[in-house]
Amino acid sequence: MPDRTELGDVASTTPRFAHESEEELARLLDFYGIRWEYEPRSFPLERDAEGRVTESFSPDFYLPDFDLYIELTTLKQSLVTRKNRKVRRLRELYPEVRLKIFYGRDYRSLLFKYGLAK
Known part of the structure; x- marks a missing residue:
């Protein structure tokens, strides 16, 4: 698989990441030739009485080959608790969706393993 910079217009192929950790993971995936999509889908979690989506969850990455x-x-922990609640709801509503969560310690361990820790 070609590197994203080999695809031509880098600005149109490189997403605007919400956090530096997402950009680091994208570089790692690119290095190993793993295809990925950034926030390709939002899963509705809650709807109001009229059926409008009031809460949704958009996982950071999708690995189509897997x-x-x-x-x-x-x-920080207060935000992790809220995200964990969303993940539980996603698993209730969409049991067929495969999702892996990397918490801070998991992510730091991954960076260390591949020599990317700062």
């Missing part, structure tokens, strides 16, 4: 979503959670 049919796997990845969510990075390197945030």
Whole structure:
């Protein structure tokens, strides 16, 4: 698989990441030739009485060759608790969706393993 910079217009092929950790993971996936998509889908979790989506969850990455979503959670604990609630709801509503969560310690361990730790 060609590197994203070999595909031509880098600005149109490189997403705007919400957090530096997402960009680091994207570089690691690129290095190993793993195809990925950034926040390709939002899963509705709650709807109001009129059926409008009031809460949704958009995993950070989708790895199409593995049919796997990845969510990075390197945030402070109060935000992790809220995200965990969303993940539980996603699993209730969409049991067929495969999702792997990388918490801060998991993510740091991954970076260390591949020599990317700062």
